[in-house]
Amino acid sequence: MAETLFEKIWNSHVVVERENEPSLIYIDRHLVHEVTSPQAFDGLRENHRKVRRPDLTVATIDHNVPTTDRSLPMIDETSSIQIKTLEQNCNDFGIKLFGINDPNQGIVHVIGPQLGITLPGSTIVCGDSHTSTQGAFGAFAFGIGTSEVEHTLATQTLWLEKPKTFEILATGKRKNSFAVTSKDIILSIIKKIGTNGGTGHVLEYSGDAISDLSMEQRMTICNMSIEAGSRAGLIAPDEKTFDYLNNRQYTPENYDDLVDDWKNNLMSDTNSKFDKSFTIDVGKIEPQVSWGTNPAMVCDITGKIPTPEEFGCNNEIQIQSAKKALAYMDLEPETPIVEIPIDRVFIGSCTNARLEDLIDAAKIVKGKTVNSDVNAMVVPGSQMVKLEAEKLGLDKIFKDANFEWRESGCSMCLGMNPDILKPGERCASTSNRNFEGRQGSGGQTHLVSPVMAAASAIAGHFVDVREWS
Amino acid sequence: MKPFSKIISIITPFDKANVDTDQIIPKQFLKLITKSGFGKFLFYDWRFDHNGQPKSDFVLNNSIYRDSQILVTNENFGCGSSREHAVWALKDFGFNVIISPSFADIFYSNCFKNGVLPIVLDIEKIQKLLQFKDKIELDLSSQKIIFGDESINFEIDFHRKIRLLKGLDDIDLTLKENERIENFEKNSSILPIF
Numbered sequence: 001m002a003e004t005l006f007e008k009i010w011n012s013h014v015v016v017e018r019e020n021e022p023s024l025i026y027i028d029r030h031l032v033h034e035v036t037s038p039q040a041f042d043g044l045r046e047n048h049r050k051v052r053r054p055d056l057t058v059a060t061i062d063h064n065v066p067t068t069d070r071s072l073p074m075i076d077e078t079s080s081i082q083i084k085t086l087e088q089n090c091n092d093f094g095i096k097l098f099g100i101n102d103p104n105q106g107i108v109h110v111i112g113p114q115l116g117i118t119l120p121g122s123t124i125v126c127g128d129s130h131t132s133t134q135g136a137f138g139a140f141a142f143g144i145g146t147s148e149v150e151h152t153l154a155t156q157t158l159w160l161e162k163p164k165t166f167e168i169l170a171t172g173k174r175k176n177s178f179a180v181t182s183k184d185i186i187l188s189i190i191k192k193i194g195t196n197g198g199t200g201h202v203l204e205y206s207g208d209a210i211s212d213l214s215m216e217q218r219m220t221i222c223n224m225s226i227e228a229g230s231r232a233g234l235i236a237p238d239e240k241t242f243d244y245l246n247n248r249q250y251t252p253e254n255y256d257d258l259v260d261d262w263k264n265n266l267m268s269d270t271n272s273k274f275d276k277s278f279t280i281d282v283g284k285i286e287p288q289v290s291w292g293t294n295p296a297m298v299c300d301i302t303g304k305i306p307t308p309e310e311f312g313c314n315n316e317i318q319i320q321s322a323k324k325a326l327a328y329m330d331l332e333p334e335t336p337i338v339e340i341p342i343d344r345v346f347i348g349s350c351t352n353a354r355l356e357d358l359i360d361a362a363k364i365v366k367g368k369t370v371n372s373d374v375n376a377m378v379v380p381g382s383q384m385v386k387l388e389a390e391k392l393g394l395d396k397i398f399k400d401a402n403f404e405w406r407e408s409g410c411s412m413c414l415g416m417n418p419d420i421l422k423p424g425e426r427c428a429s430t431s432n433r434n435f436e437g438r439q440g441s442g443g444q445t446h447l448v449s450p451v452m453a454a455a456s457a458i459a460g461h462f463v464d465v466r467e468w469s
Numbered sequence: 470m471k472p473f474s475k476i477i478s479i480i481t482p483f484d485k486a487n488v489d490t491d492q493i494i495p496k497q498f499l500k501l502i503t504k505s506g507f508g509k510f511l512f513y514d515w516r517f518d519h520n521g522q523p524k525s526d527f528v529l530n531n532s533i534y535r536d537s538q539i540l541v542t543n544e545n546f547g548c549g550s551s552r553e554h555a556v557w558a559l560k561d562f563g564f565n566v567i568i569s570p571s572f573a574d575i576f577y578s579n580c581f582k583n584g585v586l587p588i589v590l591d592i593e594k595i596q597k598l599l600q601f602k603d604k605i606e607l608d609l610s611s612q613k614i615i616f617g618d619e620s621i622n623f624e625i626d627f628h629r630k631i632r633l634l635k636g637l638d639d640i641d642l643t644l645k646e647n648e649r650i651e652n653f654e655k656n657s658s659i660l661p662i663f
Contacts, residue, residue: 015653016646021628024646026653028660036552038502049640055661064500078500085502096663117662129551129575143575145553146504147582147639155643157650161626163574195487196545199574229548231574252660294487294548317486317543414550416496423519433549435491437514 002269004165005236006202009140009266013123015157022159028122029139030152031108032059032095034086035416036127040150041089051093052156058117059090060098062107063416067379067406070100079417093153104249106382106408109133109350113219114384116248120237120262125152130350130432131232132225136218137245138237138266140202143226163231164275166201167268170209172283178360179466180285182217183352183430183449185209186224187288191298193278198230201276204268205235209282215244216354223351224432227295236267287465289337290434290447292325297434298447299337301464307333328436329444330424337462340446341373344427345457346439347403347450348379349413352430355385357450362394364454364468370402371460377404379411379419403457415440428456470584472636476565476607478538482599483528488542489549490576494558507554508561529562539566539607541595547576556583566607570595581629582639588614588623597621609634 003011016024030053037059044051051057064079066072074080083100090097098104104111109130112118120138125131129143148158168189174180190197203225210218218235225233242259245251252258286300292311299305308326310333312319326333331340347353347361358380370376378398380386386408389395395405412419413431421427421443430453434445448456455465498510516527523530540559546569547555556579559567567580568588580587586609590598598605598616605616609630614621632639643650 012657015649022626024643024649026650026657026659029662035499039504039553042503043640047640053661055663056659058662076500082500082502119660122660127551127553129549143551145551145556145575145579145582147553147579151640151643154640155650156654157643157646159639159643195548196571196573199545199571226549229545229573250662258660294489321486414491414496416499433489433491435489435549437495438491441495441514441519 002271002273004268004272004274005138005204005266006140006165006234009121009123010162012121022161024157025123025160027125027152027156027158028056028119029112029117029124030057031112031124031126031131032057032149033063033108033126033128034061034082035063036146037089037149038082038085039146040153041093043150044093044153049154051095051153054094056156057153058096058098059086060105060108060111061086061100063410063414065100065407065409066417067409067411067419070407076418103383103387106384107350107353107410109223110354110381110385113137113215113244114248114382116245116251119245119252120241121266125158129226130223132230133219133223133350135222135225135233136215136235137241138235138262140232140234142231164201166198166203166230166276166278167274168203168205169277169279170205170207170282171279172209172281173212174209174282174285176466176469178469179287179451181449181451182213182220184285184288185282186221187290187295187298187447188285189280190224190228190295192280193228195227195294195296196229198225198228201230203228203230203233204274205233206268210235211238214356215240216356219354220351224295227432237262287449287452289452289462291329291331291337292322293328293434293436295432295434295447297322297325301337301462303337305331305333305335305337338464339461341426341461342428342446342456343374343425344421345374345376345453346379346412346427346429346431347377347453348381348411349431350381350410351432352450353379353381353385355388357430358385358389358394359392361450361454362397364451364465365401365403365458366397368401368458370457373460374457376402376457377406377419379406380408382408412439414438428453428462470636470638473584473586473609473633476538477604478536479534479602479604480539480541480598481528481534481537483540483542486543487545487548490547490552490555491549493547493555494552499552499554504557505561507558508563511558511562536563538563539568539605540564541568541599544570546572548573551575553579553582556580556585560585568595568598581633584633584636586633588625590621590623594621
């Protein structure tokens with residue numbers, strides 16, 4: 001029978017399957033970070049359990065780390081305790097940790113692919129919803145809660161109800177492939193299918209417009225699948241995938257054989273059936289800017305803030321949500337997006353802080369200066385990204401333009417470290433969530449691509465970045 | 470985990486859609502390394518003003534609802550971050566049941582791991598329930614919500630129900646399948662990282 005890519009991965013990982021019951025699924029890769037793991041390790045200790053497969057488990061520290069000089073002592077004691085707790089847990093349970101001063105430290109979803117730990121056809125979990133990022137490699141990668149972290153540590157498996165499948169077909173060609181980015185594609189998709197359009201489903205992205213994208217651009221798409229309610233996004237691997245993972249630090253030794261196998265197996269069969277389907281023509285997509293407090297509240301750069309009624313289309317719940325969002329964001333309907341001034345710019349996060357993101361942003365910034373009313377920062381996704389960027393001289397371009405150039409981590413995407421917005425500050429952010437208070441209590445977040453963030457930093461307000469390229 | 474027993478409580482109306490886990494428990498409170506003590510931070514930015522004083526117009530600050538165990542909310546509850554701290558905070562505050570037209574997947578799954586029952590009901594049933602101001606009776610074993618002379622049935626996966634009712638530990642159950650896990654490991658080409 002014809003199967004989708006997801007069904008093939010699922011079927012090859014079933015340990016226990018009984019009619020009308022959740023299935024027990026084997027987990028190939030478990031990534032761990034400091035925020036969602038302490039209680040899981042405590043659970044193991046209380047029950048005298050071990051980590052079943054330390055050789056399939058890897059940890060890093062990303063959410064709490066300061067992005068300033070790491071030779072200085074940490075100011076925040078609670079963050080420091082959480083970091084020390086993970087160090088102790090990894091030591092006690094024999095787990096490899098890329099710690100705060102390790103050259104491989106970085107945002108967990110950035111380092112997985114970069115180290116060749118992420119593999120096509122595998123099942124990958126992490127106590128973090130943006131684990132979906134790694135679906136770009138044709139892996140079933142999804143976020144879990146702390147209880148499931150403990151369960152995976154103890155058993156290397158999870159009980160799962162089989163999700164449904166949702167095909168997202170992206171056709172056409174972007175009108176300006178520098179200024180219209182994969183971030184704009186995924187924001188446009190979420191705008192159309194809604195924040196719960198993908199709930200209960202795995203999204204499989206396909207079509208020429210997806211094949212066109214680099215691996216790093218594909219990761220941005222899969223990363224934000226969760227913002228459409230979907231635990232996982234998936235893209236069938238191709239030559240770009242296999243090239244990307246070749247010769248990484250932890251790429252398996254028999255890689256060529258694996259690639260042969262993946263080439264023959266890891267795609268949805270021609271006649272396979274999806275539970276749902278949606279098609280988008282990327283030729284019609286403009287650069288996007290979010291205006292509200294969820295990632296479906298998004299607008300074209302040439303557009304205006306919608307009225308709640310326009311946004312809600314007769315749906316009273318949506319109309320009320322839009323009213324609350326506009327009040328929180330301190331925005332008036334009908335305001336042109338390009339007239340919204342900004343105070344802060346954050347280029348970072350597991351969505352958009354890989355090398356290509358920084359290269360593209362630097363192209364905009366080169367030779368220019370950040371607007372005097374704006375405070376802008378770049379936080380590379382990992383120490384390796386930072387190092388590679390510095391080899392290309394990107395740090396100098398950013399610093400010359402008055403951007404701050406920081407150490408890697410999750411940083412102001414969620415503000416668990418000192419990088420936060422003050423109440424009322426408006427930020428152009430390359431991250432993934434514009435929820436109330438996400439980047440700091442009272443902070444106002446606009447989700448954009450790295451090139452849009454860079455251009456807005458220079459201009460002091462949103463701009464049609466197509467005119468800058 | 471304690472077995473899930475019958476609940477008799479008034480309901481707390483919480484008419485918001487797309488409530489994300491960042492709202493349920495803001496990030497500054499994720500640094501605790503225990504599972505307890507999160508209740509006082511539940512909905513922090515909505516519950517308290519910038520001086521840390523309770524906002525009088527926020528429903529959870531209304532003393533009528535102080536002992537309520539049932540939160541009735543709107544669609545897509547628990548979206549966003551996978552943080553289980555959101556469920557720990559709701560549970561610690563006193564909520565054992567969340568009723569909504571729809572839940573985000575990870576949040577929904579996290580509830581069951583902590584003895585919290587998430588119930589999906591369509592909006593018409595929720596509206597009806599919200600009109601009832603006295604205590605309601607919620608019985609998981611018969612899958613019934615009884616209010617006054619009326620009752621509503623709700624759906625729930627049979628295995629999840631049993632696990633809640635018996636307070637079973639997931640890991641204990643899984644370890645009973647150890648032989649099959651070992652067989653899987655023997656017969657599959659699992660690739661160690663190290």
